[in-house]
Amino acid sequence: IKTSVIIPAAGQGTRMNAPINKQYLTLRGKPILSYTLDVFERCSLIDEIILVINKNEFKICRQQVLAPHNYSKIKLVEGGSTRQKSVYEGLKKVSPQTDIVLVHDGARPLIKEDIIVQSIYETIQHKATIVAVPAKNTIKVVEKDGFVEYTPNRDFLFEIQTPQTFTYDLLLDAHEKAIQEEVEGTDDAFLVERMCVPVKIVRGHYNNIKITTPEDLIIAESLIDLFSGEH
Ligand code: CTP
Ligand code: MG
Structure with a gap:
């Protein structure tokens, strides 16, 4: 079985409010994106890393x-104007032997190898899996006028992370159908769900945060310090 991971890292990082794309900010002296790449480079089940970056950032990335x-596994690809477009650009460059594709946010540097391995194993069985954790907070659906519309039962709510892992053909079909129908989603599983294919949850770790706003940098550095004391 051949496995590729697509790492979208071509965003603007607008919510971080930093002078450079958040993925090139450092945590304890090392760029966020380097942490992410290191985990997949070291994971023996990953054959290829398709790193999707902004067209203006080839130099800083190199x-x-x-x-x-x-x-040794990285191929650089130019991204698009949305996450979905960036993933699709990556998908087009995946090696033709690939059976399984993982999609993992460049901005999630704290992913652990055990979750990657479990995602691959479960995808061999189920074709589509996404890493998730039970929602800790009560979530409400709010109308545009600022009033609560309803409160879904928290027992059924999960926060979705990455990796999201699929058989190659399924993910390609899902993206091409979305393009034809002019649908944009914030994650890949949404596109697969639209094809009425069941998507299985892989239980992840709360630590696998997406670096999005400035306080996430502080949390991530604390977690890195915690992990480095573990061995
Ligand atoms: N991403 C991408 N191409 C885009 C937009 C996003 O490859 N056109 C990537 C980001 O670089 C990030 C991941 O998708 O690793 C998740 O997106 P998000 O956290 O929203 O990052 P940004 O879009 O960069 O941040 P913001 O939404 O705050 O601008
Ligand atoms: Mg974004």
Whole structure:
């Protein structure tokens, strides 16, 4: 079985409010994107890493992220104007032998190998899996006028993370159908759900945060310190 991971890292990081794309900010001196790449580079079940970056960031990526490390699995691809477009650009460059594709946000540097391995195993069985954790907070659906419309039962609510993992043909079909029908989703599973294919939950860790706003940098550094004390 051949496995590729697509890492979308071509966003603007607008909510981070930093002068550079958040993925090139450092945590304890190392770029966020390097943490993410290191985990997949080291994971023996991953054959290929398709790193999707902004067209203006090839230089910074090569200098700050690729040059200081010895990556052997990475192929660089230019991204698009939305996450979905960036993933699709990556999908087009995946090696033709690929059976299973994982999609993992460049901005989730704290992913652990055990979750990647479990995602691959479960996808061999179920064709579509997404990593998730039970919602900790009560979530309400709010109308545009600022009043609560209803409160879904929290027992059925999960926060969805990445990786999201699919058989290659299924993910490609889902993206092509979405393009034809002019649908944009915030994650890949949404596109697969639209094809009426069941998507299985893989239980993840709360630590696998997406670096989005400035306080996430503080949380991530604390978690990195915690992990580095574990061995
Ligand atoms: N992404 C991408 N191409 C885009 C938009 C997003 O590859 N056109 C990537 C981001 O780089 C990130 C991941 O998708 O790793 C998740 O997106 P998000 O956290 O929303 O990142 P940004 O879009 O960069 O941030 P913001 O929404 O705050 O601008
Ligand atoms: Mg975004």
